Structure formats: C-alpha cells, structure tokens
Amino acid sequence: MEEIIIRGGRRLEGKLRLQGSKNSSLPILAACVLADGVSVLHNCPVLTDVAAAVRILEHLGCTVTREGHTLTVDSRGVSCYTVPEDMMHEMRSSIVFLGAMLGRLGKAELCTPGGCEIGLRPIDLHLSSLRALGAQIEEQNACLHCVCREKLKGTVISLSFPSVGATENIMLAAVLAEGSTTILNAAREPEIDDLAAFLCACGAKVQICSGGAIRIEGVKKLHGAEHTVISDRIAALTYMAAAAACGGDVVLEQVQTAHFLSVNRVFEQAGCRVTATPGEVRIQSQGRLSAVRDIRTLPYPGFPTDAQAAVMAMLCTAKGTSVMVETIFENRFHHVHELNRMGARIRIEGRVAIIDGVASLTGTAVTAVDLRAGGALAVAGLAAKGETVLRGVHHIDRGYENIEACLRALCADMERSAVRGNRQQKFQPPVRQCGG
C-alpha cells in the first residue's frame, strides 16, 4: 500500500506541463477497435485507468505498445467480442467499449459496470440509444448480451440528459452504421470534440453542430490514424486550486484554456488573478481567498462536476461562506468528511455543501475514497499547516499522472512512500528549493 506525505504551508511556484486527458484517452482508445489498422495516440497519460483500457484492447485482439506518452494500437486482429467481468469492474467507463464492439463486430458480451462511490451510474441512456440503432440487447444477471442481426441503422436519438458516456457510445456505434444518425441534446464536453476529431481522422463522418446536436454519416470502414489527445482540464483545475489555496504563482503549459473558462471566473471571484494565453494559463494568488457563493455543477460548458471537490478544498480557508451545489452525481461529497477532519467547517444539506471558511487547516492522516476526492485532499494537505498523510493513493493514480512529482515541480513538499508494516520507505528525490 502506498501513501503520499505532504508537508503543507508552502507557496506554489513554477511551470508545469499538463498531462493528457484521461476522459479523452479512454473513449479514443475504445474507438481504436473500430479502425481496421494501426493508430498512434500521442499525449496519452500514464494512468491506471488508461492501463485498464489497454488491457481490454489486448483482450479483444489488439496489439498495444507504449513509448513514453505515445500509444500505438494495432486493431487489425480484433476478433473477441467479450469483456470479462473483472475488466469491466476495474474501470466502470469501460462501458464505452460496447458501442465500438457493436460497430466493428456486430456483437458484444459484457457485464454492466455497476455503480461507484459517487453514484449509481445507470446506463439506461446508453442501452436505449444502442437499441434505437438496431442492437438487440438482453440483460441477464447484470450481463449484457448484445447482437445486431443486420448492420446497425442510423436514426435520430434525443437524449433526455446530455450524458457524456451515452453520447460517446452512440458516436462509436453510429460511425459504421448504415445511413445517418443525429444525436440531439448530446454532451458538449471537449472530450466529445476530441473523440469526433479522432473518428474523422480515421475516415468517419462526424459533425459537431451548434446547440448540442451531432450528425454522423455512416461509412463502410475506418482506418487507423495519428492523433494527439487534448490536455486534461480537470487536472489543470486541480493544480490551479492548489495554487489558489496555497498562494503562489503557477503557469500550466500545454493546456486548452478555452476548456475551463467557467471555472476561471470562480478563481477570479475568489481573489486570484488568472491570465490565459494560447496554450498556457497562469494563476496568481496572494493572501487569503474570498468565499464564492452559488457554484453549481452543470454539464459543459457549465462548472464541471469533476472540479467540485478540488475547488471545495480551496474554499475551506476562504474568508466567508461558500455554497456549492452538486447537480450531476447524487453522492459526490465523500471528501467533506475528511476535509472536516482537517479542521474545515462544511455542512451538507442534500446536494448542497455550505463551506464556512476557517483561518487554516491542520494536516492529519486522511483517506481518499474516489479519484477527485483524492485530488481535493492533496489540495487541502498542501494548504494545511503541518503534515498530511494521504491514503487511498490508488484512486488518485487513476486520473492524476504522478501527482506528487507534478506538485513537487511547483515547490510542494510531498513524497510517496510504500508502507510495509509501520515502516515507511520513502523513494523520492529531495524537494525542489523554491522561494519562501
């Protein structure tokens, strides 16, 4: 088991090149199944979720090699149409392989991924949409038996909620279907645009229209393509929240700043100075932050639910009372209990979190129970007085590439240690010396 030891209270300064997007890499890796050829994906982050997606690809018959942040996927050998239960449960977003398998193979056998710490995560929109395209899907003992007696046929699908995963699954199933498909009320996250860009590079005809519609013209075959994955906007927002909470002057490089305009306003309302230039965002934070009232998570381009926890951690020591409303997931406040153990004063009323700012947090042993709660506890530990021992590191490694090295590059004093019994073995280089 590993822990991350954080000695808080330091300002964050310096430049950090941002990792590639987890939530873009995963559907694009699934899309490789559709291409009868070799695809080269650059800027793929080294994450356990990405490794899990690679294992599924290899199980389906692909050959995958990694060189640094570049993955090469040869999907000419795709033949298997089943995904074992353990692989489905290892990463719940593996449901996005369903659309790709139906598109390429015309059948799929896999288990429903089930819920997770943040919610039930139903897939009713995925299944109803794939059935509308002509897939016969039988649900038995939490397993999906899917078959297309003929080629999938394009149709108009209107989503009752702009589900990211359902939008991705429809896109993956529709690009090789007969005829055209229109998705109404589709998700508009940047990761959707990135998936569309990769599919078009493979020879698909996908058009992202204004007003949340996506039009797809089915083609006969897709070939491999070379693509660079967009940067991870949620990792960017997490590191910005850390800089805001600790005070400092941080530049994130290799970012698409347009992807997080809705959150920049929150940082500015809290008293930070945010400067966005092409490919870079700079955040400067002096002194105590001010509270921000009425932050409401919404589908893109609204405030992203994945940034809710980290921004909440940042606001724990702001002056005044902040209010955050989580409208996307029903159970996404697991970080609150641990933040309160560090001295925060947060009350939960249903989907509403009321954060009464305190002068400072105090480091202690805390445990992350989900990915973004882990990012939030790292932010809190960096801002806190004293030492924080952050456990549940495996959750963090799902979505943040080498979080301690990234933050150490910004002058944070943190290291990962393997805990064997009660003996800690530290294996990180010394902290970079920075300004006071």
Ligand code: EPZ
């Ligand atoms: C994607 O999850 C992201 N994951 C999530 O990021 C992100 O929080 C979420 O989109 C919202 O932006 C990946 O891209 C791998 P949804 P997804 O379908 O596709 C309900 C992270 O931390 N819903 O847009 O599962 C659902 O219950 C992760 O990186 C249905 O009711 O999100 C939820 O309340 C966490 N029926 C809401 O929609 C369905 O069939 C949003 O879900 C599908 C979804």
